[in-house]
Amino acid sequence: MSIATKADPATPAGSASPLTRRRPFGDRSFQVLCLAAGLLVLIILALIAISMTQQSTTWFTTAGWSGVFSTNWDPAHNAYGALPFIYGTLITAAIAIVIAFPVSLGISLLLTEVLPGRFARPVVYVIDLLAVVPSVVWGLWGFLVLAPWLQKIYQSIASGLTGVPVLSTFFGGTSVSGTSFFTTGLILAIMITPIVTSLSREIIATVPTIDREGAYALGATRWEMIRGAVWPHSQAGVVGAVLLGLGRAMGETIAAALVIGSSATITTHLFNPGYSMPSVIANEFGEATVGEFRSALIGMGVLLFVLTIIINLSARAIVDRSARRTQGA
């Protein structure tokens, strides 16, 4: 194979002589076309970084380091502190991961270790169904159906927990609402479950059969085999998959914009309304015709872009490294 791929297609056997360096024009232009299409990815990413940073310099320069990372958000008085939104983005994404991780891991283990291929396929179809439900439909359902229903549950939990030391700081509070950090976290968890599941499933599927058989041969039960053979092998990759899910959860816009409650506050009470970076951009952009307001919203887009790029890069690095290690083993 190595010899065959090294055979230079630039001088195909049919050309006049092996010394001819020229290739037909169509052949060369097709290569250039493909290269251009590939480079488009890098160009778009670079343009995103450049153009959005340019549009947000007003905010970054006038607000300064302390202004950007302040808790004071008051567009009417030209105060554009992004901290409540950064907090909301992180906290809702964290809730989503805490819920989605065990569920996704359970489903991917079910698909790889328990169900035979024939029965696993319908389950995969169901996961794909979940993945194609548009974000805005989750938002519509969350806002009109789920949030009013959850409001009563939240209220009874909050009143039941008054006075309980630790739990009431998270699940208590006075302004309990159906549209809240926690509702957003739930919706985001539903939305990232398909991607975390399918990525972990791919990673778990790379565990060599011989490791599994070895564990069984030693008399392990299925669970012991998973703990002893599957998990050590796929741990790093699953962490990467969870990070990719985290990136998705942080960037999810429309569903969050509808169910987060639109209140720029930092609170430990998860049942209270809050705000996140993508949802404030989506909700306020129409109003933001003034220079600095719009600049602040685009600037928050830049922060979000940088955050998700960092998370994606590290997730990808972890997944690739674990994939290479399993192939090498």
Added chain:
Amino acid sequence: MAIAGGQQTVDLREPSGWRRSKNQIATVGMWVAFAVMLVPLGFVLFTVIGKGASAISWQFLTAPIPINVLPVTFGGVGPAVYGTLVITGFASLMAIPLGVLGGVYINEYGGNQVLARVINFFADVMTGVPSIIMGLFIFTIWVLHYGYSGFAGSLALACLMLPIVIRSTYEMLRLVPDSLREASYALGATKARVTLTVVLPAAIGGIVSGALLAVARAAGETAPLVFTILVTQTLNKNLFSGANTALSTLIFQNATQPYTGAQARAWGSALTLIAIAFILMIVARLITARFARYDR
């Protein structure tokens, strides 16, 4: 051990009680995880079909959007259906050919070059860039100069689809055996000819289904459109100038309306949107099952 002890035999068939229970608890846990995923899916489908099915009719899909206070029996969401189809369609026209060419570059021309690996890596990273960023990006480089239009929305959706198409094309081309390429080179074909007439047709099933899944994802996207098409209520047949509308943005707007008519139109649009996405997904599955010659 069995020889030494005589009576003492080790039972190899069944693990001890606690180990068995732990195993069973774990298995039950996995099924519970699956059930936990089914509950919201069933719940949302049940609600959307329950509330949306009564709204759907030919008139609903084609008639102009009435004012929000009118009940759902008046008018429909025709302009939004038109907008979704045309904006997504135009985005696909841009993103699918470019994405396929990009995938061809990475797998056929790039080889082990650093550039190909960098492009592949960043295409993968780009699939994780939030869709709202694509909307803001097109807003800053296009809308600020040329104004809101359906075309700007198409551009934003195309940016979203491009990396997905590149990655799925690359994955499919990787599965095409080298012997096919070698046989074509042996017949004296140029590289472009080999790629276009041998490699791409061999992988066409997977490429088409990957592209359809990208279209399905783009059709439901809202965030990239909010910043680029400046939602309107009237039909705008000109893709290249003036505000436009789409089903997803209509749902986003109507969700927070207090009027039952507006909400009913949102549910009807949600059902339409889900139906479009599901149909695309099923077609993609059928194509994969029918045409994919090299399965992974």
